[in-house]
Amino acid sequence: xxxxxxxxxxVENLEGYYKGSFGLVQAVDGVSFSVNKGEIVGIAGExxxxxxxxxxxxxxxxxxxxxxxxxxxxxxxxxxxxxMPQYEITKFNRKMIKNKVKKQKEKVRKDILCSEIGYxxxxxxxxxxxxxxxxxxxxxxxxxRYPNYKAxxxxxxxxxxxxxxxxxxxxxxxxxxxxxxxxxxxxxxxxGMKQRTVVGISTLYKPKLLIVDxxxxxxxxxxxxxxxxxxxxxxxxxxxxxILFISHDIPTLAQICTRCIIMYAGKIIEMGTMEEIIxxxxxxxxxxxxxxxxxxxxxxxxxxxxxAITGNPPNLREPPKGCRFYPRCEKRKDxxxxxxxxxxxPKGKKNPVACWIxxx
Amino acid sequence: xxxxxxxxVENLSKKYVSxxxxxxxxxxxxxxxxxxxxxxxxxLVGESGSGKSTVANIILRFIEPTxxxxxxxxxxxxxxxxKKYYRMVQGxxxxxxxxxxxxxxxxxxxxxxxxxxxxxYTRSSRQKEFIDILTRVGLDPYETLGRYxxxxxxxxxxxILIARALLFEPKLxxxxxxxxxxxxxxxxxxxxxxxxxxxxYNITILFITHDIGQAQYLSxxxxxxxxxxxxxxxxxxxxxxxxxxxxxxxxxxxxPSLYRKWN
Ligand SMILES: Nc1ncnc2c1ncn2[C@@H]1O[C@H](COP(=O)(O)OP(=O)(O)OP(=O)(O)O)[C@@H](O)[C@H]1O
Ligand SMILES: Nc1ncnc2c1ncn2[C@@H]1O[C@H](COP(=O)(O)OP(=O)(O)OP(=O)(O)O)[C@@H](O)[C@H]1O
Ligand SMILES: [Mg+2]
Ligand SMILES: [Mg+2]
Numbered sequence: 001x002x003x004x005x006x007x008x009x010x011v012e013n014l015e016g017y018y019k020g021s022f023g024l025v026q027a028v029d030g031v032s033f034s035v036n037k038g039e040i041v042g043i044a045g046e047x048x049x050x051x052x053x054x055x056x057x058x059x060x061x062x063x064x065x066x067x068x069x070x071x072x073x074x075x076x077x078x079x080x081x082x083x084m085p086q087y088e089i090t091k092f093n094r095k096m097i098k099n100k101v102k103k104q105k106e107k108v109r110k111d112i113l114c115s116e117i118g119y120x121x122x123x124x125x126x127x128x129x130x131x132x133x134x135x136x137x138x139x140x141x142x143x144x145r146y147p148n149y150k151a152x153x154x155x156x157x158x159x160x161x162x163x164x165x166x167x168x169x170x171x172x173x174x175x176x177x178x179x180x181x182x183x184x185x186x187x188x189x190x191x192g193m194k195q196r197t198v199v200g201i202s203t204l205y206k207p208k209l210l211i212v213d214x215x216x217x218x219x220x221x222x223x224x225x226x227x228x229x230x231x232x233x234x235x236x237x238x239x240x241x242x243i244l245f246i247s248h249d250i251p252t253l254a255q256i257c258t259r260c261i262i263m264y265a266g267k268i269i270e271m272g273t274m275e276e277i278i279x280x281x282x283x284x285x286x287x288x289x290x291x292x293x294x295x296x297x298x299x300x301x302x303x304x305x306x307x308a309i310t311g312n313p314p315n316l317r318e319p320p321k322g323c324r325f326y327p328r329c330e331k332r333k334d335x336x337x338x339x340x341x342x343x344x345x346p347k348g349k350k351n352p353v354a355c356w357i358x359x360x
Numbered sequence: 361x362x363x364x365x366x367x368x369v370e371n372l373s374k375k376y377v378s379x380x381x382x383x384x385x386x387x388x389x390x391x392x393x394x395x396x397x398x399x400x401x402x403x404l405v406g407e408s409g410s411g412k413s414t415v416a417n418i419i420l421r422f423i424e425p426t427x428x429x430x431x432x433x434x435x436x437x438x439x440x441x442x443k444k445y446y447r448m449v450q451g452x453x454x455x456x457x458x459x460x461x462x463x464x465x466x467x468x469x470x471x472x473x474x475x476x477x478x479x480x481y482t483r484s485s486r487q488k489e490f491i492d493i494l495t496r497v498g499l500d501p502y503e504t505l506g507r508y509x510x511x512x513x514x515x516x517x518x519x520i521l522i523a524r525a526l527l528f529e530p531k532l533x534x535x536x537x538x539x540x541x542x543x544x545x546x547x548x549x550x551x552x553x554x555x556x557x558x559x560x561y562n563i564t565i566l567f568i569t570h571d572i573g574q575a576q577y578l579s580x581x582x583x584x585x586x587x588x589x590x591x592x593x594x595x596x597x598x599x600x601x602x603x604x605x606x607x608x609x610x611x612x613x614x615x616p617s618l619y620r621k622w623n
Binding site: 278294 | 543574615
């Protein structure tokens with residue numbers, strides 16, 4: 001019997017932009033996808049294509065200068081961006097509406113952002129406060145979420161009452177971290193341990209959705225593998241329900257993801273199972289991306305000739321009006337320059353690809 | 361034609377001493393020996409801290425070894441004139457941006473190098489050679505000269521630094537993680553450029569990387585290092601397909617690959 005799939009994350013037509021003295025950069029432009037329970041979904045693409053921006057928008061608390069434009073994000077069916085009411089705002093009801101929206105925002109923050117989403121930002125292992133012991137760092141994080149947190153208090157974690165200290169130690173041990181790290185300073189830990197500690201801290205609440213941004217990039221391959229096993233464990237032990245795994249390294253994604261999203265210049269250009277993306281990529285960009293990787297072949301010799309993608313991605317301050325890959329594409333046609341490609345579903349495929357060559 | 365040894369490294373050790381009152385000793389490399397044959401690409405692979413950059417920095421004479429000798433074309437490098445040595449041996453590094461001063465145009469870096477490489481140059485010969493050398497590394501000279509570093513990509517900057525090194529017409533290039541800060545889509549271009557330098561100009565390359573895939577793609581031989589020591593060395597296919605040491609085998613097992621999935 002087929003299990004009913006539960007949609008943990010749904011992103012609908014999401015747009016986000018940076019605004020500042022530099023002007024306006026439309027970094028995420030109309031992104032839609034969803035992730036079901038039990039899935040690990042990868043997001044790949046060149047530097048600057050908007051992977052980290054997308055992650056920030058999904059957490060609901062974008063960093064300074066980044067703004068949510070249009071679209072919605074649903075976590076476990078609940079929307080995280082509060083929309084202004086439809087009816088007219090007048091002098092008389094303005095205050096009431098403001099209060100109402102404020103209350104709704106606070107509820108979203110408490111019920112969803114702080115308890116359903118775990119987020120490990122890019123390079124976060126370097127942002128652990130160097131003068132605090134891990135124990136204190138964890139306490140600060142707990143305090144942020146439970147204002148009256150005290151070490152040793154009883155906590156409700158996923159419906160279970162447990163002493164906070166026991167919970168922290170149990171949890172770290174599940175990630176293969178000894179309790180002795182609590183008494184250490186960040187610099188006393190190796191790069192891999194630091195990264196696992198950060199992952200540990202972001203999953204203390206058993207978030208339904210875990211977003212990790214380039215978690216393995218700065219690590220040696222042996223340490224990378226341990227971390228990847230840790231992520232698989234998080235899912236197997238049901239500490240989290242789904243993982244959104246951002247990395248520019250497709251061979252790493254191939255080890256852990258079930259599905260993969262390819263982004264280019266702020267848009268999703270193709271989605272598919274990991275195998276489809278690697279073995280039968282549809283979009284010319286995905287194809288070139290895969291063929292530019294010097295991947296280790298453990299049973300033979302290396303690829304005889306790699307091909308680099310020529311040119312650079314477009315400037316997102318003034319994106320071209322047709323297909324954004326047009327200037328670099330080897331399969332381009334005239335219509336690609338003028339018209340933005342919609343999503344096509346070639347050969348009865350379930351997954352979309354944004355390229356005119358699949359127009360029927 | 362039998363290719364000659366161009367570089368011979370003999371029992372090289374480097375101990376770093378730090379601290380003033382309580383001195384701490386760190387082993388950079390220990391008893392490292394290898395040879396580079398002319399026209400070969402040899403990859404030096406190993407995890408972070410295994411001593412790869414220490415080897416590079418000693419060969420490039422940025423630091424002195426604690427023990428051991430290096431011979432270039434049969435001559436002890438420490439006894440050679442540095443200026444002459446750098447005409448034959450050049451380095452390429454990880455961060456292309458750090459080699460540029462952002463206030464100067466790209467031309468500046470090339471001009472500076474040129475005045476060392478060709479002390480008696482004329483302006484017209486210089487311009488001609490810049491155009492020639494930038495074309496060789498796959499750049500459009502008219503698009504590139506006159507720009508500032510922040511106006512071009514990391515991959516293009518790295519090509520300019522390779523062009524700069526080529527102005528010296530070196531016999532040996534020491535490339536220390538030259539692709540690790542470059543976007544994966546332009547990485548292949550840099551790797552292919554190194555291949556061309558080897559095939560067309562017979563330049564010998566010591567290619568330092570922690571990326572086993574890149575080492576496999578590029579090199580004739582590989583040297584595997586761990587904690588400052590050489591664990592294993594040999595022809596690329598021998599080491600990567602039939603490793604003798606369990607350390608190497610374990611390292612290879614951990615490499616994420618498009619061609620296989622772990623368990
Ligand atoms: N603080 C900022 N201000 C202005 N523009 C920004 C800012 N941060 C990112 N951008 C721009 O937004 C776009 C997307 O950036 P983002 O960091 O999301 O890319 P990315 O895919 O995560 O890249 P990487 O692989 O390098 O981490 C880029 O064009 C970038 O220049
Ligand atoms: N200037 C220095 N002073 C003290 N110790 C040093 C110094 N440079 C390197 N070391 C130490 O020497 C050892 C080898 O370092 P090296 O930089 O050669 O490694 P690597 O293989 O290049 O590493 P990576 O892949 O991280 O670049 C390391 O333990 C390092 O901490
Ligand atoms: Mg990013
Ligand atoms: Mg190094």
